Amino acid sequence: AESLSIYAAASLTNALNAVIAAFGETHPTRVIANYASSSTLARQIAQGAPADLYISANLQWMDYLTETGVLADDSRRTLLGNRLVLVTGTNSALVPVELDQDWNLAGALGDSRLALGDPDHVPAGRYAKEALQWLGLWPVAEPRLARANNVRGALALVERGEAPLGIVYGSDAASARVRVLAEFPARSHSPIDYPIAIVRSADRPAARELLAFLSTPQATDIFRRYGFEVR
Amino acid sequence: MLSEYEWQALMLSLKISSVAVLWSLPPGILLAWLLARGRFPGKALLDSLIHLPLVLPPVVIGYLLLIGMGRQGLIGGWLYESFGLSFSFSWRGAALASAVVAFPLLVRAIRLSLEAVDRRLEDAAHTLGAGRLRVFATITLPLTLPGILAGTVLAFARCLGEFGATITFVSNIPGETRTLPLAMFSFIETPGAETEAARLCVIAIVVALAALLFSEWLARLTRRRLEGTC
Amino acid sequence: MLSEYEWQALMLSLKISSVAVLWSLPPGILLAWLLARGRFPGKALLDSLIHLPLVLPPVVIGYLLLIGMGRQGLIGGWLYESFGLSFSFSWRGAALASAVVAFPLLVRAIRLSLEAVDRRLEDAAHTLGAGRLRVFATITLPLTLPGILAGTVLAFARCLGEFGATITFVSNIPGETRTLPLAMFSFIETPGAETEAARLCVIAIVVALAALLFSEWLARLTRRRLEGTC
Amino acid sequence: MLSICIGKRQGDLDLQLDIQLPLQGISAIFGRSGAGKTSLINMLSGLVRPDRGRIALGDEVLFDSRRNIHLRPEQRRIGYVFQDARLFPHYSVEGNLRYGSRKPDPQQFADVIELLGIGPLLQRAPATLSGGERQRVAIGRALLSQPRLLLMDEPLASLDLPRKRELMPYLERLAAEIRLPILYVSHSLDEVLRLADHLVLLDKGRAPLQGPLEEVWGSAQMRPWFAAEEVSSVLNARALSQEPKWQMTQLSLGEGLPLWVRSIEVPAGQQVRLRIRANDISIVRTRAQHSSIRNVLPACIEALQPDASGHQMAVQLRIGSHRLWAHITLWAASELGLSVGDQVFAQIKGISLNQTDWAAHGGRP
Amino acid sequence: MLSICIGKRQGDLDLQLDIQLPLQGISAIFGRSGAGKTSLINMLSGLVRPDRGRIALGDEVLFDSRRNIHLRPEQRRIGYVFQDARLFPHYSVEGNLRYGSRKPDPQQFADVIELLGIGPLLQRAPATLSGGERQRVAIGRALLSQPRLLLMDEPLASLDLPRKRELMPYLERLAAEIRLPILYVSHSLDEVLRLADHLVLLDKGRAPLQGPLEEVWGSAQMRPWFAAEEVSSVLNARALSQEPKWQMTQLSLGEGLPLWVRSIEVPAGQQVRLRIRANDISIVRTRAQHSSIRNVLPACIEALQPDASGHQMAVQLRIGSHRLWAHITLWAASELGLSVGDQVFAQIKGISLNQTDWAAHGGRP
Numbered sequence A: 001a002e003s004l005s006i007y008a009a010a011s012l013t014n015a016l017n018a019v020i021a022a023f024g025e026t027h028p029t030r031v032i033a034n035y036a037s038s039s040t041l042a043r044q045i046a047q048g049a050p051a052d053l054y055i056s057a058n059l060q061w062m063d064y065l066t067e068t069g070v071l072a073d074d075s076r077r078t079l080l081g082n083r084l085v086l087v088t089g090t091n092s093a094l095v096p097v098e099l100d101q102d103w104n105l106a107g108a109l110g111d112s113r114l115a116l117g118d119p120d121h122v123p124a125g126r127y128a129k130e131a132l133q134w135l136g137l138w139p140v141a142e143p144r145l146a147r148a149n150n151v152r153g154a155l156a157l158v159e160r161g162e163a164p165l166g167i168v169y170g171s172d173a174a175s176a177r178v179r180v181l182a183e184f185p186a187r188s189h190s191p192i193d194y195p196i197a198i199v200r201s202a203d204r205p206a207a208r209e210l211l212a213f214l215s216t217p218q219a220t221d222i223f224r225r226y227g228f229e230v231r
Numbered sequence B, C: 001m002l003s004e005y006e007w008q009a010l011m012l013s014l015k016i017s018s019v020a021v022l023w024s025l026p027p028g029i030l031l032a033w034l035l036a037r038g039r040f041p042g043k044a045l046l047d048s049l050i051h052l053p054l055v056l057p058p059v060v061i062g063y064l065l066l067i068g069m070g071r072q073g074l075i076g077g078w079l080y081e082s083f084g085l086s087f088s089f090s091w092r093g094a095a096l097a098s099a100v101v102a103f104p105l106l107v108r109a110i111r112l113s114l115e116a117v118d119r120r121l122e123d124a125a126h127t128l129g130a131g132r133l134r135v136f137a138t139i140t141l142p143l144t145l146p147g148i149l150a151g152t153v154l155a156f157a158r159c160l161g162e163f164g165a166t167i168t169f170v171s172n173i174p175g176e177t178r179t180l181p182l183a184m185f186s187f188i189e190t191p192g193a194e195t196e197a198a199r200l201c202v203i204a205i206v207v208a209l210a211a212l213l214f215s216e217w218l219a220r221l222t223r224r225r226l227e228g229t230c
Numbered sequence D, E: 001m002l003s004i005c006i007g008k009r010q011g012d013l014d015l016q017l018d019i020q021l022p023l024q025g026i027s028a029i030f031g032r033s034g035a036g037k038t039s040l041i042n043m044l045s046g047l048v049r050p051d052r053g054r055i056a057l058g059d060e061v062l063f064d065s066r067r068n069i070h071l072r073p074e075q076r077r078i079g080y081v082f083q084d085a086r087l088f089p090h091y092s093v094e095g096n097l098r099y100g101s102r103k104p105d106p107q108q109f110a111d112v113i114e115l116l117g118i119g120p121l122l123q124r125a126p127a128t129l130s131g132g133e134r135q136r137v138a139i140g141r142a143l144l145s146q147p148r149l150l151l152m153d154e155p156l157a158s159l160d161l162p163r164k165r166e167l168m169p170y171l172e173r174l175a176a177e178i179r180l181p182i183l184y185v186s187h188s189l190d191e192v193l194r195l196a197d198h199l200v201l202l203d204k205g206r207a208p209l210q211g212p213l214e215e216v217w218g219s220a221q222m223r224p225w226f227a228a229e230e231v232s233s234v235l236n237a238r239a240l241s242q243e244p245k246w247q248m249t250q251l252s253l254g255e256g257l258p259l260w261v262r263s264i265e266v267p268a269g270q271q272v273r274l275r276i277r278a279n280d281i282s283i284v285r286t287r288a289q290h291s292s293i294r295n296v297l298p299a300c301i302e303a304l305q306p307d308a309s310g311h312q313m314a315v316q317l318r319i320g321s322h323r324l325w326a327h328i329t330l331w332a333a334s335e336l337g338l339s340v341g342d343q344v345f346a347q348i349k350g351i352s353l354n355q356t357d358w359a360a361h362g363g364r365p
């Protein structure tokens, strides 16, 4: 049987594994998923990695590949979306809040820090920065950030009570050790999109078939179950 | 006891680490010897070069490997065209990444032992008619055994734990490059998969422990032989 | 020549690595001694424990540190409550992470040298009236110097390159925990920032090279003293 | 009294010793290679722990397996000059010398380096020393640690003859003057005879023979150690008078039995130890005229033993109360018609009773 | 001919040597500690490179600074027994012995282990050997590497007397039978005399004296090396006949000058080397009757030298064409009224001309 290789952002691991299992029930094609950070995968694809499809959690790296010209341009579209939420550890005494400019972020943090992905390069961090700017809280927050190297790093800091608050994706908040205190309004940051595309050199019917399957109701149900939004 | 997934990652880890260490040993011993005994211009440079993989974060090393040894890379491209040898996205690449990262540890340990070898014994062997090669093989090398063992186990352990360079260079491909640490990473990245991650963690620890105990046992054996208590 | 950003990261890296190595040396020498000379139950276990940081991916170590040494961690919580000592989000935490990761390298090198020390010299010192402590300080330790040097430079280099455990444990805070590798990582993760990453890479290499040359020079000095050529 | 009663299995060797040594003068431990000499003094120094038994230095128990006492080497104040020098490679010669000085004594330091001739070496690194130089520094180092007992494991083996000669009197002086008792391991009979007051013969881990040198020397167990030309008798004589003109000293072996030896500075009445080699005694029936041989003493033949080689006769002579062995050819014995009970004259070539052959008992009993 | 003409600065020592050694028999290199003995043979073995000069073994140039020749040690086929044994710790004793055997010869192997008494040690690890055992193995190892020249750096220093005695004849046999030339470093006069045909005296890096042993022995530069009791004369005699009944051999020092020694197995006419200690000669004016002394030869006094100590007289005697030294007391010399030109009799105590004092020249010129 034919085999397909799908390179996907690590945050999709659970959800995509479930979708691939579903795909396997009705299709003979073997699908191998390769999870790493979006940037790692993008660079590898640029270097000729044997990928068929690429799902990025990050528009910039998808753009980078588009510019490099290794993608089948007509195949690119936005597959999934996500929300940004404010979380705290399950042991924390903090209560759900209304997110606006009057929110006492400094008081909530105490002498500790706000965990998020590094706004310099982690997409979740960049969205969080936008949202905080929109709320007018960025000047308060900026010196007190705990910048993790990905969303999971930020989540770990919150789970362990190291940081009282963290900003992560809704899909990550499924962890049993954190509580969602608030959801950032969708208009507070640019849309959180997960673009997908087929690698030009691997553009063949099987790849198109998988791409199509990812948008079937069967697949979207699964994605939703794992906390993603479907675009 | 182990799921197929864990089993696969474990076997892959063992294979990649073993291959990495075994291939590193000959050049490692050679370079250690050069550094311990040689006097040549550029020795300090060579020494630094060997230590580089320690100083740079593994991700950077992986990136450099991707650029240099990938199929489109400078050396990698040449290797592929000349010999059809490709490291890209295969377990061989993972072994290469591990080997590079663990190499300084191997060389240092061997070098340290080499420097402790009593050169008067080598002199004695020469006067008994043994040429340089025979002296090296029959005197120097056996007396360096503790260092070679220590270096091997250090390097093996480091290979078992290698993550950053591997995932950056050859990605995280199940059955091909997804070693224990990469599998661990996948679980860590997944909300609620702490148990699975912990299981892998324990497997890695057990394997390393076994390797360590084995090496200690070997070291004791050689020490005993030297002291003649067995 | 260096931007303020680079300068900050460099200084921080040097501070964290130095502190990590200096604090590791006393326990490192002690443990190396225990492993080389001691005979006690649980020795193999201790040995394995010391090697663990090699086997586990740094990110996992960072995570374990978070669990154990974080402000709410088992040991970390106690330290904080008893002494007000906190590693969280501070350069001290970065130093701790570096120290843990580099510790096996330090111990191995020292142990290897310790095992090569001629115990008959220690016997001779004892018969001259020197107690265990004096023998250790005046005979064993000086004769172990090559190994201590080698271990120190290995560990220092490893600390300079430490990334995964640091960022996981104490995250990436400019001026506090953003060392060279963490700064490098930011650039690598940003499309088109390869030049900046390369600059940092070169800085790290130069620093490591300097440290290495310094250690080689020291090693040559001690060797000369032993051979009496100076 | 140093009393040693220990058992120890060491490889093929089963060491079982019960030895009493005086805490004064030099006691030699003598035996062939592999007899266990080094093993024994390692146990005295505390470096090796016996399997069982007891070691006591005067009143102080150093080791007692029953009471579970085992003093560490540094608690014993026992100096040790090793068979291999074991200099510390990272100290200069001076650093090595000073390593064990509890309370540095500049005078002693100066004395020791002068005696050993290591003054010019003080700043050198041990690795650059020759074998003999190394050993001299090791001896100096042990002396300067001011021990109450000194163990020496064949310390002179790598020294040249002039150095050996230079060192030996110093060792004697040490033993006599500072009352530093020395345990001296050797397989050189010459050294033993020259230095030792007390002798322990070690053989395959046992000590079949021990006691004051004079007593032990003539015993049957010592025989295999002597080559024919070295068989000798050790006896005590009393100093009588000096003959300044000829630089000779008259000793007495008893009433009317004077013995002339090269002049030695001992007060009259003093006991002196003599060694007379059996080969240096010739036998005549009648006193010779005009002979250069000074010492011709009346003797009585006590025993005649032809030796295995079949060409030599060992003649035991009694001179006063002393017994001496003389070696002559069988041919001569037959020609002279010697038989037990005969009165003959023993010609002892005076000059061969020289410095190596006597040791003044310097006030020691 | 082994010709050595080299210069080398080594620390404080400035070695400048020009030595010619025969490629047969044993050549002794003799000198005090630090004289440069080890340094010299290190250069012969190729382990140390001289600063300048030339070393040639027969026709083969081993080193020539001008032609930039420097053969590596393994190319020289020169065996080396080190001052320290340097056994390989990771090989068994047997492994050590076999290490250098180019073409193993089971007979030679058996001979060597038997002679050295190391049969029971074959399976042992070097670390468990005693000092003497170690050195014996080292000697065996070098012998078994079948070298064409053997360097020995004080190989007997750590052996006990019986072992030394056992080994020495084997070394002589080696030199005589397999024509294996040996360079023997020692600071023991006894060993030198017993073993060497040729002697090089090393002093502070120079070789002021070298030549066949008999010539060099009596020279003034050797004097400081002898204690009074060791002054001796070395002379060549010719074997005359055997006296089986008394197990004696008659030698001749010239027409009508027979000398009886314990029986040695040499054919009549054979040259034999003798050593006669000055202390073993006594002088009489008239031949003694009924004396156990066999050898009484007419002699003429050639010189009379009172020694510095003032109690002893060195008397140079001429017996036939041979010159010998005798030591007597000044007192005796005065009593006998000796003066140069006097005819006297030299009594040589026959039995003291024994095995250590002669060396058969086994076919060598």
Ligand SMILES: Nc1ncnc2c1ncn2[C@@H]1O[C@H](COP(=O)(O)OP(=O)(O)OP(=O)(O)O)[C@@H](O)[C@H]1O
Binding pocket: D010, D011, D012, D013, D031, D032, D033, D034, D035, D036, D037, D038, D039, D040, D083, D187, E127, E128, E129, E130, E131, E132, E133, E158
């Ligand atoms: N660790 C050991 N294991 C086995 N055998 C040993 C060990 N140490 C010593 N022996 C044996 O014990 C015996 C006595 O050794 P020791 O060193 O005491 O002899 P020695 O009398 O000092 O001899 P030498 O005069 O040659 O120095 C030797 O036969 C040696 O082989």
Ligand SMILES: Nc1ncnc2c1ncn2[C@@H]1O[C@H](COP(=O)(O)OP(=O)(O)OP(=O)(O)O)[C@@H](O)[C@H]1O
Binding pocket: D127, D128, D129, D130, D131, D132, D133, D158, D160, E010, E011, E012, E013, E031, E032, E033, E034, E035, E036, E037, E038, E039, E040, E083, E187
């Ligand atoms: N590497 C060196 N550096 C400085 N001096 C040295 C070195 N090697 C040897 N020497 C000196 O050279 C001299 C000769 O040394 P060597 O070992 O040849 O003496 P030796 O005659 O063998 O003495 P021994 O009988 O004590 O063994 C000694 O004074 C020694 O200190």
Ligand code: MOO
Binding pocket: A009, A010, A011, A012, A036, A037, A038, A039, A057, A058, A123, A150, A151, A152
């Ligand atoms: O999957 Mo990401 O882009 O590293 O969080």
Ligand SMILES: [Mg+2]
Binding pocket: D037, D038, D039, D083, D153, E130, E131, E132
């Ligand atoms: Mg010994």
Ligand SMILES: [Mg+2]
Binding pocket: D130, D131, D132, E037, E038, E039, E083, E153
């Ligand atoms: Mg020497």
